[in-house]
Amino acid sequence: MEPRTCIAAWDADKLTLYTPTQGISNCRTDTARDLGIPPETVHVICHYMGGGFGNKNQNQDADLITAMLAKEAGAPVKLEFTRKDDFIGVHGRWPTIQYYKVGVSRDGTIKAIQLRGYSGMGPYRKNTGAIAGIELYQCPNIESLVYPVYTNKTVSGNFRGPEYPQGFFGIESMMDDVAYKLGMDPVDFVLKNMTRKYRDEMPYTNYSLDDCIRRGAEVFEWKKRWHPQPGSDRGPIKRGAGMAFMAFRSALGRSSAVVRLNTKGQYTLFVGVTDVGPGAKTTMAMIAAEALGVPLSKIEIVSGDTDRCPYSVGESGSRTTIQTGYAVIQAAEALKLQIAEKGLPKGDDVRVGSATPNPTLEGKVRAAFGAHFVEVEVDTQLGRARVLKYLAVHDCGRIMNPLTATSQIKGGATMGIGMALHEDLLYDRRTGQPLTAGFYGARLLTHRDAPEIEVIFIESDDGYGPYGAKSMGESSKVPAVAAVANAVFNAIGRRMRDLPITRDKILGALA
Amino acid sequence: MKTFANANAHDLQQAVTLVQQTRQDGRAASFVGGGSDLLALVKERIVAPDVLVNLKTIKGLDQVTLTGGDATGMTIGGLITLDALSRHPVVRRQYAVLAEAAETVATPQIRNVGTLAGNVCQRPWCWYFRNGFPCLKNGGNTCFSAAGENQFHAIFGGGPSHIVHPSDTAVALVALDARFRVVGPTGERVVPAAEFFILPQQDARRENVLGPEEALAEIQVPSARPGTRSTYHKVMDREAWTHAVVSTAIVLEMDKQICRNARIVLGGVAPIPWRLPHVERMLAGQRITETLAAKAAEAALEGAKPLARNAYKVPLTRGVIHRTLLALAART
Numbered sequence: 001m002e003p004r005t006c007i008a009a010w011d012a013d014k015l016t017l018y019t020p021t022q023g024i025s026n027c028r029t030d031t032a033r034d035l036g037i038p039p040e041t042v043h044v045i046c047h048y049m050g051g052g053f054g055n056k057n058q059n060q061d062a063d064l065i066t067a068m069l070a071k072e073a074g075a076p077v078k079l080e081f082t083r084k085d086d087f088i089g090v091h092g093r094w095p096t097i098q099y100y101k102v103g104v105s106r107d108g109t110i111k112a113i114q115l116r117g118y119s120g121m122g123p124y125r126k127n128t129g130a131i132a133g134i135e136l137y138q139c140p141n142i143e144s145l146v147y148p149v150y151t152n153k154t155v156s157g158n159f160r161g162p163e164y165p166q167g168f169f170g171i172e173s174m175m176d177d178v179a180y181k182l183g184m185d186p187v188d189f190v191l192k193n194m195t196r197k198y199r200d201e202m203p204y205t206n207y208s209l210d211d212c213i214r215r216g217a218e219v220f221e222w223k224k225r226w227h228p229q230p231g232s233d234r235g236p237i238k239r240g241a242g243m244a245f246m247a248f249r250s251a252l253g254r255s256s257a258v259v260r261l262n263t264k265g266q267y268t269l270f271v272g273v274t275d276v277g278p279g280a281k282t283t284m285a286m287i288a289a290e291a292l293g294v295p296l297s298k299i300e301i302v303s304g305d306t307d308r309c310p311y312s313v314g315e316s317g318s319r320t321t322i323q324t325g326y327a328v329i330q331a332a333e334a335l336k337l338q339i340a341e342k343g344l345p346k347g348d349d350v351r352v353g354s355a356t357p358n359p360t361l362e363g364k365v366r367a368a369f370g371a372h373f374v375e376v377e378v379d380t381q382l383g384r385a386r387v388l389k390y391l392a393v394h395d396c397g398r399i400m401n402p403l404t405a406t407s408q409i410k411g412g413a414t415m416g417i418g419m420a421l422h423e424d425l426l427y428d429r430r431t432g433q434p435l436t437a438g439f440y441g442a443r444l445l446t447h448r449d450a451p452e453i454e455v456i457f458i459e460s461d462d463g464y465g466p467y468g469a470k471s472m473g474e475s476s477k478v479p480a481v482a483a484v485a486n487a488v489f490n491a492i493g494r495r496m497r498d499l500p501i502t503r504d505k506i507l508g509a510l511a
Numbered sequence: 512m513k514t515f516a517n518a519n520a521h522d523l524q525q526a527v528t529l530v531q532q533t534r535q536d537g538r539a540a541s542f543v544g545g546g547s548d549l550l551a552l553v554k555e556r557i558v559a560p561d562v563l564v565n566l567k568t569i570k571g572l573d574q575v576t577l578t579g580g581d582a583t584g585m586t587i588g589g590l591i592t593l594d595a596l597s598r599h600p601v602v603r604r605q606y607a608v609l610a611e612a613a614e615t616v617a618t619p620q621i622r623n624v625g626t627l628a629g630n631v632c633q634r635p636w637c638w639y640f641r642n643g644f645p646c647l648k649n650g651g652n653t654c655f656s657a658a659g660e661n662q663f664h665a666i667f668g669g670g671p672s673h674i675v676h677p678s679d680t681a682v683a684l685v686a687l688d689a690r691f692r693v694v695g696p697t698g699e700r701v702v703p704a705a706e707f708f709i710l711p712q713q714d715a716r717r718e719n720v721l722g723p724e725e726a727l728a729e730i731q732v733p734s735a736r737p738g739t740r741s742t743y744h745k746v747m748d749r750e751a752w753t754h755a756v757v758s759t760a761i762v763l764e765m766d767k768q769i770c771r772n773a774r775i776v777l778g779g780v781a782p783i784p785w786r787l788p789h790v791e792r793m794l795a796g797q798r799i800t801e802t803l804a805a806k807a808a809e810a811a812l813e814g815a816k817p818l819a820r821n822a823y824k825v826p827l828t829r830g831v832i833h834r835t836l837l838a839l840a841a842r843t
């Protein structure tokens with residue numbers, strides 16, 4: 001939510017940046033590289049920030065500009081984007097055009113999938129422009145051709161599940177269509193064809209898609225809410241149900257942590273994390289308390305400062321808890337070992353444990369799983385689609401903090417509803433000027449637009465990561481768009497292929 | 512953002528004189544109420560006043576005065592906030608359409624500062640205008656929406672500019688046959704609501720008859736006749752904090768089941784609040800049945816001229832009129 005801001009100050013050759021960033025270490029290396037100075041001379045500080053959502057992990061441009069201006073001015077400089085600057089000058093999700101062809105046998109087994117896709121990357125390349133989703137289905141013949149293309153629009157980059165929600169919208173709309181054409185219930189079709197091994201080859205560290213989907217269908221009362229004949233409600237206000245599922249990367253990797261114990265029995269945890277909103281500092285302290293077997297109140301945390309904290313992988317890719325959290329456990333173990341060997345610290349002494357683990361998966365794939373079930377009501381006279389009921393079932397491994405975990409799912413689902421039904425950065429076709437930069441114009445959801453979202457966790461422990469915790473933050477947005485769109489189809493019997501599914505498009509489709 | 516001076520006015524005459532003098536000095540001046548619209552336009556460099564003449568410091572212009580007892584009409588000071596207006600007990604009871612319209616505006620924060628006069632006089636929210644395109648409203652000579660993105664633009668009364676009038680309260684005020692008291696440096700005049708707003712054909716640069724040195728002082732609403740009921744229905748693309756895609760203000764004078772007199776005005780479809788006299792005539796003296804409501808809604812859209820991307824407003828408006836009319840007629 002917080003637009004880009006930065007304060008840069010030079011002290012001789014040393015640069016200090018106060019900036020909201022999803023990764024102090026990346027920010028330091030990128031800025032040092034771009035300025036041609038050694039990384040040690042850049043000090044990045046981020047104690048508090050107003051949200052990240054991906055556009056603060058790949059965008060050190062503002063920091064760089066501020067640093068250069070401060071150098072030029074010979075004085076500290078503060079840069080602050082307006083909301084409009086932020087919409088135009090910082091990347092958003094890449095728009096896509098997707099064409100699918102699916103071959104399926106009479107019994108409903110998928111035989112072949114072909115995707116030809118185009119991703120709009122803006123005027124320069126910041127990301128791959130990939131389109132995810134095909135890997136969700138078990139299929140022997142897959143062809144995927146994705147062309148990232150330059151456009152005259154705002155640059156595209158990471159945004160909560162960079163290549164996922166739009167890709168899943170494409171493929172899961174397509175598969176929903178296939179299920180109806182076969183006369184199959186989309187839930188049965190998914191259960192028959194969904195991935196069981198990653199790309200048909202690699203086993204998952206644990207597998208719970210069946211559970212997520214079956215449990216979701218039962219609690220949601222799918223059979224009762226879903227209409228075998230789409231658009232069959234009588235009267236102008238029609239209901240319908242839709243579902244979509246997901247498997248989302250949950251990789252392991254390198255990060256660091258340091259824990260120190262003083263003679264007063266106080267532990268200090270040093271981690272490079274910043275808190276982009278999910279409560280990372282609390283989670284890190286909770287993990288340390290668990291690993292050390294002490295109450296949370298005994299842990300003090302120092303974070304978000306490159307000169308005081310060790311390396312952190314960055315708060316992106318849904319990996320803060322799994323990667324830095326794992327390092328916290330290892331550092332705590334190292335500290336316990338020291339205490340076992342040398343005893344508790346005495347006098348002015350301290351004991352310090354540190355770790356930079358880089359765990360691997362030995363030929364397996366780690367994924368978070370989930371399924372979303374949505375009921376919508378479409379007013380076919382006024383063209384309004386409204387979510388009535390929303391159920392999200394997720395396997396994110398071990399749930400560390402139920403409160404923040406539930407918020408992550410609700411937040412992602414809400415964003416997905418926004419992407420499905422509301423938000424748009426519209427451009428004037430002739431001049432290429434953006435017309436709806438800002439929360440008013442882009443029609444972001446308000447509290448009143450956000451429905452009640454029910455969350456069910458299917459907890460698991462695959463033996464990896466910190467106590468079996470898997471990725472979470474991005475995954476809740478991933479199936480949301482497709483689930484809402486499929487529900488709209490079930491309600492009105494018209495496949496809405498263009499996001500967002502707004503009033504003009506609904507009334508246009510029904511005209 | 513350009514810097515400007517703020518001048519607190521203590522009466523309306525002084526305010527208009529100040530604007531006049533500033534202009535005579537070759538500088539630009541703007542009246543400002545809550546500033547919720549004007550300051551945004553200043554920040555976006557759409558307008559660049561040297562002096563803001565603050566009307567909120569004028570005492571007594573934020574009151575609702577009942578003229579001669581409870582039922583013979585009221586005068587509403589232009590500086591009343593939208594929040595106060597929407598909560599006023601007499602307004603709620605006798606002029607529900609106005610209270611409801613005020614209540615649907617934007618957000619509580621904006622209703623707390625935004626004034627009725629400011630709401631009526633707010634500039635268009637067309638994205639071309641607000642993004643600084645050199646359009647008719649910004650002193651240029653084209654309307655970019657005509658061949659551009661016109662999802663939210665006019666289906667009635669458009670050309671050469673295709674904006675829609677953004678004010679919710681304006682729609683209600685036209686439906687109430689209100690009269691606007693306007694004060695200028697050389698005196699004052701009273702303008703019927705229906706004549707206050709002007710089509711782009713008449714002057715594409717502005718939305719109403721106010722000259723640059725004239726202020727909207729107060730709004731007079733005639734008394735509600737017995738059996739009057741009214742309502743405002745607004746269709747929005749989210750639940751709050753946005754202007755109407757389409758709206759309607761309907762005032763019915765009912766005598767048991769029979770509609771004696773109807774006034775129907777549309778918002779979000781034309782550069783001015785769009786009154787439908789031919790539909791009103793269809794309803795006068797009739798019992799409002801399902802069939803009549805459907806016919807009225809059908810007739811309401813006669814002559815609509817949608818642009819490339821806003822044809823959906825035709826069925827939408829039809830649906831809104833049909834439903835609102837039936838619901839209001841059925842109310843007991």
Ligand SMILES: Cc1cc2nc3c(=O)[nH]c(=O)nc-3n(C[C@H](O)[C@H](O)[C@H](O)COP(=O)(O)OP(=O)(O)OC[C@H]3O[C@@H](n4cnc5c(N)ncnc54)[C@H](O)[C@@H]3O)c2cc1C
Nearest residue numbers: 544545546547548549617625626628629630632679727753
């Ligand atoms: C995000 C957002 C959403 C909005 N949604 C809605 C909505 O749903 N419905 C709606 O109706 N409005 C909406 N608005 C507009 C809002 O209602 C207006 O900004 C507000 O009512 C203006 O009142 P004000 O007193 O703040 O006006 P100001 O900003 O002070 O003035 C607005 C304009 O009127 C002129 N003016 C003010 N007072 C007088 C006067 N007495 N005589 C002559 N000219 C005068 C000013 O010079 C200026 O040009 C929205 C605004 C925002 C920012």
